[in-house]
Amino acid sequence: MYELSGVSKVYRAGARTVEALSGVDLTVADGEWLAIRGRTGHGKSTLLNLLGGLDRPTAGRVRLDGLDLGRLGDAELTRVRAHAIGFVFQTFNLVPTLSAAENVEAALIPLRVAGAAQRRRRVAAALDSVGLADRAAHLPAELSGGQQQRVAIARALVKEPKVLLADEPTGNLDEDTRDEIIALVEKLWRERGLTLVIVSHDGAIARRAQRAAVMSRGRLTIR
Amino acid sequence: MFFFTYLARELRRRLRQTVFIALGLAVGVGLVLTVTAASAGVRNAQAGVLKGLYGVGTDVTVSGPAPSAQAPGGAQGGGGNRVQIGMGPNGAQMCVNGKCRTLKDGYTIDALASTSYSPISATDVAKVAALRGVTAAAGGLLLTDNQTTISSNPSPPTSFTVDGADIGHPKLGPLSEAAVSSGRAFTAADADKDVALVDKGYAASNGLKVGGTMKIGGVPFTIIGLVGQPAGSGPPNVYIPLARAQAVAKKGPAGGSLKNDVNTIYVTAASAADIPAVQAEIAKLLPAAQVTTPSSLASQVTGSLTSAARLADDLGKWLSVLVLIAAFAVAVLLTMGAVARRVREFGTLKALGWRGRRIIAQVMGESLAVGVIGAAVGVGLGFAGAVVINAIAPALSATLTEATGLHIMTPNGAVNPTTSHTVSVPLTASVGGTAIVAAVGLALAGGLLAGAFGSWRIGRLRPADALAKVG
Numbered sequence: 001m002y003e004l005s006g007v008s009k010v011y012r013a014g015a016r017t018v019e020a021l022s023g024v025d026l027t028v029a030d031g032e033w034l035a036i037r038g039r040t041g042h043g044k045s046t047l048l049n050l051l052g053g054l055d056r057p058t059a060g061r062v063r064l065d066g067l068d069l070g071r072l073g074d075a076e077l078t079r080v081r082a083h084a085i086g087f088v089f090q091t092f093n094l095v096p097t098l099s100a101a102e103n104v105e106a107a108l109i110p111l112r113v114a115g116a117a118q119r120r121r122r123v124a125a126a127l128d129s130v131g132l133a134d135r136a137a138h139l140p141a142e143l144s145g146g147q148q149q150r151v152a153i154a155r156a157l158v159k160e161p162k163v164l165l166a167d168e169p170t171g172n173l174d175e176d177t178r179d180e181i182i183a184l185v186e187k188l189w190r191e192r193g194l195t196l197v198i199v200s201h202d203g204a205i206a207r208r209a210q211r212a213a214v215m216s217r218g219r220l221t222i223r
Numbered sequence: 224m225f226f227f228t229y230l231a232r233e234l235r236r237r238l239r240q241t242v243f244i245a246l247g248l249a250v251g252v253g254l255v256l257t258v259t260a261a262s263a264g265v266r267n268a269q270a271g272v273l274k275g276l277y278g279v280g281t282d283v284t285v286s287g288p289a290p291s292a293q294a295p296g297g298a299q300g301g302g303g304n305r306v307q308i309g310m311g312p313n314g315a316q317m318c319v320n321g322k323c324r325t326l327k328d329g330y331t332i333d334a335l336a337s338t339s340y341s342p343i344s345a346t347d348v349a350k351v352a353a354l355r356g357v358t359a360a361a362g363g364l365l366l367t368d369n370q371t372t373i374s375s376n377p378s379p380p381t382s383f384t385v386d387g388a389d390i391g392h393p394k395l396g397p398l399s400e401a402a403v404s405s406g407r408a409f410t411a412a413d414a415d416k417d418v419a420l421v422d423k424g425y426a427a428s429n430g431l432k433v434g435g436t437m438k439i440g441g442v443p444f445t446i447i448g449l450v451g452q453p454a455g456s457g458p459p460n461v462y463i464p465l466a467r468a469q470a471v472a473k474k475g476p477a478g479g480s481l482k483n484d485v486n487t488i489y490v491t492a493a494s495a496a497d498i499p500a501v502q503a504e505i506a507k508l509l510p511a512a513q514v515t516t517p518s519s520l521a522s523q524v525t526g527s528l529t530s531a532a533r534l535a536d537d538l539g540k541w542l543s544v545l546v547l548i549a550a551f552a553v554a555v556l557l558t559m560g561a562v563a564r565r566v567r568e569f570g571t572l573k574a575l576g577w578r579g580r581r582i583i584a585q586v587m588g589e590s591l592a593v594g595v596i597g598a599a600v601g602v603g604l605g606f607a608g609a610v611v612i613n614a615i616a617p618a619l620s621a622t623l624t625e626a627t628g629l630h631i632m633t634p635n636g637a638v639n640p641t642t643s644h645t646v647s648v649p650l651t652a653s654v655g656g657t658a659i660v661a662a663v664g665l666a667l668a669g670g671l672l673a674g675a676f677g678s679w680r681i682g683r684l685r686p687a688d689a690l691a692k693v694g
Contacts (some may be wrong), residue, residue, distance in 0.1 A: 045691070054574055055687035075578070082576020089690070093571040099626035102225070109225060110576035116224060155575070 002028040002163075002195070004049060007060035009046050009218075022218040024060070030162070033189055033196040035206040038215030040057070044112040044199040045167055047215065051083050051197055052165045053077045064163070082110035086156030088185075090168035092148040094140040100127060100138040100151045107155045126158035130184060144176035150184065157188060164189070166198040170205065182208060226344055229424060230588050235289025237561060241593055242485035244554045246634070248669045249604055251550035252662045253443045255543040256605020259662075260652035261612050268650060281395055282498050285351065285488035286365075286513045287341035299560065308332075308371075315373045328371040335368045335385060335472040341515075342474060342484035343445025347509060351488055356497035361392030362485030364468040368439055385439060386459035387468025387485075388416050395489040398450070398462050406448030415466050417443040423451045425460040439463060440471040550597075554673035558590055562677040569681055570689025582681050587674035594670020598663040602654075605662060609652040616650045 009021040020043045028034050030168045037122065038044045049055040050062050053069045062069045064084065069077060086107075094103045104123045113119050127133050130150040140148050149169060156164055170178040182205055198205055206212040213222045234241045247256050307318040308326075342428045345362055352360035364387030371380040388398045390409045400524075404423050419439065421431050426449050444463060454456035463471075465485070472481045492501045498516055505514045541688045562569075 049687040049690075054573065054690065078573070078576055078578055081574060087571075088575045089571070091567075093567060093626070093690075095229075095568055095571075097236045098229065102228060105225060106229075106572065106577075107575045109581070110578065159576075 001030050001065060002026065002197075003061070003063040004050075005045075005061050007057045007062060009043075009050065009055070010058045012097050012122065019218055021050070021057070022173045024218075024220045026213070026220060028195060028197060030195055033144065033186075033192045033198070033208075034149045035209035035212045036197065036199045036215055036220070037201055037203070037206050037212060038199075039201065042215045043218045047220070048165050048167050048197065048199045051163075052087060053081050058170070060182070070151060078110070083159065084162045086159065086161040086164045088152050088156050088164065088169045090171040092135040092140070092145075092152045092172070094148055094151060094155075096140050099139055100132060100147075100154075103140070103151055104155045104158050107158050111159055115117075122158055123154075124147070126154040129157065129188065130154045144177075145173050146180060149173065149177075149181055152183075153188070157192070160192070161194070163195045163197070166200075168200050168202075169198065170200065172200055178204070226585065226588060229585060233589055234592060238559055240403025240561060241596070244557055244593050244673070245596040245600060247550035247553045248594060248666045249600035251543070251547040251669070252598055252601025252666045253604025253608055254546050256301065256602065256611065256654050256658055256662045257608030258540065258543050259610040259658040260605065260654045261616075261650070263655060263658070264612070264650045264652040267653075281399075281489040282492040282495070282516065283490040283501055283505065284515050285343065285490065285509060286339075286515070287337070287343045288511045288513060289339065289341070289485040308373075328374055330373045332371045332373070332443040333368065333438055334370075335366050335468075336366045336485075337364060337472060337474060337481060337486045338369075340486035340513075341510065342481055342486050342617070343488065343512060345469075345483045345485055346511060348485060348488050348507060351490060351505055354501060356493050356501045356504070357490055358493050359392065359395060359491040361389040361395040361489050362465065363387055363389055363396045363487045363489060364465060364472060364481065364485055365487050366468060366472050368461075383460040385461045385463060385468065385472075387465040387472070388462050389465045392489075393630070395491065396487075397452075397459055401450035401452050401458065401462070403448050404451045406446070408448060408450075409462075409464065413447070414466050416464065417442060417444045417462060417467055418447045418464070419452050420448045420462040421446050422458050422460050423449040437461070442471050464632075547669070551669045551672055554590075554593070554669050555676045558586075558673035558677040559680060562586065562680050566684065566689045569684055570686050573684070573686035575689065579682055579684075583678040586677050586681060587671065590670040590677065591667060592670070593673070597670065598666035601666055602659055602664060605654050605659075609654050612650065612652040614653070618649050640668040 004024055007021055007024040007026075008019065011018045011020055018105040019223070024047065026204075036044055036047065046055070050057055053064075053072070056070045060070075064080065067080065071078065072080065094100075095106065098106065101120075101123050104126050105119055108119050108122065113122065124133065124136065127136055130153050132147060132150050132154065135143060135147060135151075138147075140151070144149065149172075153169075164185075165203065166185070170181055173181060184199070185196070186208060188194065196209075198209065200206070213220050307323075309316065309318070309323060311323060313325045314328070315330075316323045317326055317332070318324075343362075348360055348362040351357060364385075366385040366387060367382050367384045368385050369380055372378060386397050388396055388409070390411060390413060393399060393409075398420070401420070401422075403420075406420075409418070409420065419437065421437070426432065426446075431437055431446055431449075433446055433448060435446050437446060438444075440463065444461075444467075450462070469481045469484060473479065474481060474484075490501065490505070492498045502514050502516060505512070572582055573579070
């Protein structure tokens with residue numbers, strides 16, 4: 001469960017300061033699907049970074065299952081990301097030189113999963129769950145945008161995280177593919193009981209989420 | 224396994240850059256190896272020259288001091304006699320301490336003398352041998368036989384070098400390197416006989432053969448063998464037993480006897496580390512003597528050999544250093560550029576839970592692999608460079624010049640003849656094991672340096688910043 005209280009994030013660029021988040025209070029229950037909408041530059045991605053332990057708040061607390069992510073050491077925060085949090089990015093962020101299977105396997109490296117056979121089995125299962133079992137050996141460049149995002153989802157889920165954070169997961173996809181990806185994410189959320197936070201300006205996603213919130217000028221409003 | 228798969232794929236993705244960096248390092252390594260091989264070849268050539276002069280087992284050479292300066296118009300013999308050859312009222316005349324006699328036309332003065340070095344008592348050889356750190360010492364006489372024919376049509380004097388060799392110490396001195404090509408070597412029974420070994424090159428150019436005779440210091444010696452020295456060693460022309468050399472030779476052109484004297488002592492030290500201490504001890508024992516080691520003797524050699532040595536040491540060394548610095552700089556810049564282009568990739572890996580250390584290891588591994596490729600190609604280039612040097616390098620010459628000690632008055636003025644040996648030294652560049660290890664180390668260091676700079680950037684990379692740069 002996420003508990004955010006009084007979270008602020010200020011960026012400094014020389015003498016100039018930009019308040020990306022301002023006094024955000026939020027609770028996300030285990031297994032909940034929260035959609036966060038908002039215009040570009042209003043703090044959605046900053047909030048997602050704080051939820052994922054990719055950044056630290058300037059003020060306030062970001063707790064995940066009681067752990068204050070802002071106060072954890074780098075090593076501990078890395079461990080939390082490795083075990084508990086899966087990320088899906090707008091631009092897929094696959095390593096271009098690695099095959100689909102190897103990209104998925106990359107998420108298991110920090111977990112030190114013993115045995116190549118076990119790793120292969122988990123990778124195959126993850127790719128199968130996103131319908132890409134037959135594309136395991138393909139490089140990202142040999143896959144369509146939708147397929148690349150499926151690989152990215154498999155990579156996020158192969159370690160069986162508690163939380164899935166998605167930043168504009170359909171932003172680079174056409175409408176049909178977008179619907180496929182939303183349907184896939186929804187299916188996986190239901191099957192795995194994930195806590196799902198999706199940042200998107202796509203109204204279709206917000207409509208399917210359990211709860212929607214809007215970020216505007218660094219402030220979060222729950223609808 | 225994943226580490227190597229990822230590494231190989233990344234190197235293949237940036238194949239052009241990988242090849243460029245590896246080639247840069249390879250050229251640096253190849254140049255270092257080639258220059259090192261050439262330097263080693265020059266050093267070996269120098270060592271060959273010096274070995275031929277003083278013997279393979281000699282670590283320290285002790286020579287009598289150079290004879291004192293002569294008064295104008297005459298030759299000062301080592302025994303204090305004043306010799307003057309010039310024109311008198313009845314033609315050519317030779318004056319010894321002011322007593323002159325007319326020389327017949329065609330009269331040949333044949334003087335075997337220690338012209339370059341003053342004598343050292345033979346008893347000092349035993350004293351040197353007893354010093355701490357000395358395993359063996361042998362005395363020798365390095366002599367010059369000057370032959371001047373008095374004639375109304377004067378011709379230049381001729382000379383050849385003679386080594387009075389201690390037959391009891393065959394492994395010390397110039398003769399130790401010689402191989403008998405015909406006839407036989409000295410035996411203990413030859414110690415008091417008028418027998419000689421002749422350098423085969425000198426014998427060929429002067430028509431000397433085994434069984435023949437030649438005059439040395441006016442005494443006929445039987446040639447019992449011809450000997451060859453390693454190429455480029457500049458050996459003495461003739462070897463005779465030390466006892467006979469002491470009996471026949473004079474301290475100067477008209478000087479006293481050299482009986483019980485030597486002018487050179489060849490010393491073997493217990494180890495290379497003992498050489499400086501031995502050198503110092505001998506200098507204390509024989510303060511007037513010149514105590515030299517092979518390295519200091521190298522400075523007496525002139526000719527293209529020394530020019531090559533200077534070229535290899537100065538230009539070659541600095542050229543290698545510059546190329547290596549350039550290769551390192553290019554490797555560092557390109558690696559940093561590659562890391563900058565992969566910021567999103569590394570940010571993503573951090574988001575996946577990869578530790579900074581693991582990502583750094585990946586980058587360092589890639590850089591190290593490039594270093595290994597550079598080292599392998601560089602070693603190949605080094606060998607190729609050595610082959611090219613051996614194929615195209617002209618033979619080097621080494622010139623050793625020594626004063627004969629004579630000061631001869633001729634109708635055309637005073638002549639101070641010197642003897643010099645110019646020998647052709649083949650340059651054989653060879654790549655040694657140590658050089659290979661050092662060069663490979665350099666290439667790997669270059670790779671690691673490049674990786675370290677790239678890693679420094681990764682270490683400072685915050686995942687949110689990395690991902691924001693593309694978002």
